[in-house]
Amino acid sequence: MITAEQQRGWAETLMSHTDADQSGQGPGWLVAARTAARQAVAELPVLDRKQEAWRYTSIEALLKHRFRPASGAVDVPERDINACLLPEFDSYRLVFANGRYDPQLSSIKDLPDGVSVGNLRAGLTSDPELLVTWFGHAANHTEHVFTAMNTALVNDGVFVHVESQVQLDRPIEVIYLSQVDEDPLLMQPRNLIVLDAGAKATLVERFIGFGQSAYFHNNLSEISVGQSATLKHYRVQDESRSAYHLSSLYLSQQAQSRYHGTTLAFGGAWARTEYNTTFKQEGAVCELNGLYTVGDQQLTDFHLNVQHSVPGCVSREQFKGVLYGKGRAVFDGRILVDKQAQHSDAQLSNDNLMLSRNAEVDTKPQLEIYADDVKCSHGTTVGQLDPQQVFYLRSRGIDETTARKMLCLGFAAEVLDSIDVPALRDAASRKLSDTLNAAVEERGGKT
């Protein structure tokens, strides 16, 4: 059991580290935001089991590590960098190595007119008005201790702005590369993505971790999708097996906008993704897809908070998990339909495939509906591979291990297929296939 004092002490030790001190840097509004967030850390409640949103996800192990904020350049071996690049993927690329923007590894030449892609620090100089308008527009800095910490120590991250009616010709790719072999490190990218009216873009975020030591990647993104704009946002979390990962996404959507988000969560010892969606105007569509695999010593957690606060918006949430070994997963999908949000259309599903008896999932779809003319549904399943399906494949000459793997891949196919960047989808499919090799074999195939 953790106490409020422990949590506060842990956060304050981290924030008082000399490497963390950004207090004097940046414009006044940013300094003020940092200061306010720092104060909030001291007052925020402890994230213990009494907090409904943290009931199944203990932060106890996280708080045992004495993280220090990452600083300075990291020397990532060329082999590791090359392993991260996807062949045949033509993108505008930003690389953050241990949380620091690396201009050498990044490649953002020849951006079309009306598009800014770069790091947040550069944005403070190049687009100060945009930043003051949009920084903090969607995020709740006092959601919990980690969002407050991200704000209190805000330093750098991704900055994307696509002007009205501009369509990006290639995806923007962000690689967060972590290489931690010594002291546990904290990385806190702070991202701001703004699409003006009618803009179209694809954003790919890839989290890749190397090394044996623990690190905490505490990522916070604010995303604004303007009127009739479309953002496709694909995220592949492949952190190291010693990593703690938290992604807090805050999304605000204007009229007729479309957001397609797919997150694939493969890595990490402890990984949580929070989606907060707010519809600001009517006719917006938000689609959230997710796939997670968890094995021994892994916990993966998805929290969705989709707020239908205006009429006539559509949300689709489809999350699938493959659990093996002693893997643990948590899914909490909350959809709130306010009284005035008539004609809302929301569908949520969470399906879990359990390959072992020792795996565990806590799944909780929550529909809170206060309007009376809506179309909403939710469904959750927890099941195993169907022996009849396994037998069907075996009767056609396919060995049991391959049969089980084919069925697992089939289970995941819908989520993978929601990624319409072929190079990324293929890489994710290979990653999934490798993961499943271990998953289906460890059980020896016997029931």
Added chain:
Amino acid sequence: MLSIKNLHVAIEDKAILRGLNLDIGSGEVHAIMGPNGSGKSTLSHVLAGREGYQVTAGEVLYEGQDLLALEPEQRAHQGIFLGMQYPVELPGVNNMMFMRESLNAIHRARGEAELDALEFMQRVREKARLVELDEQLLKRNVNAGFSGGEKKRNEILQMAMLEPRLAILDETDSGLDIDALRIIAGGVNALRSPQRSIILITHYQRLLDYIQPDIVHVLVEGRIVRSGDKQLALELEEKGYGWIEQGAAA
């Protein structure tokens, strides 16, 4: 090629097959008929190696070897094919990819060369024409959203692709309208050969109008109680299973 001797099989300690004897020679087509619950499907499942059945006595020799000692996939490698009564849907598993994986697994097990993508495509298109299966169904997931008739045609397509030495067709005619039945029967007839034996398991004589068996067996309460030529099927149709059951009890 197949010799079943005194086979006793139980499901959860309930005896289903009780001393079944059957010999099938190369190239022969045998029909097995019988009322509900007589053990027809149990026999087909046991031959294909499905789990959940206890063989309590007897033996099954296939090409002189102990069939029951083999895993289901090994049986497929050795040329056994089961056309399912209720083919399952495989969500997310592409039909074409599935058939290629299946064919190549069998080729690998036999030490034969795998088919390349082009050879495979040619072969699957040719065989799909045989059972008049819409090529669009090859691109879909296995049996997903297929009609009853399409599922059965997909089974016969797999039989045509895998070229088994022994095909067991478990109530392939159930749920088919007359046109679908004719197409399926046409496909099966085209696959008849002196090297290929077929067991047709069916409830009704109707199928046998289209696929003429060499021998008809009647299965009652887990035993073959009568064997004969196709006249026997016609007689059964006329008099019903009660006629045989009374004889069997006597």
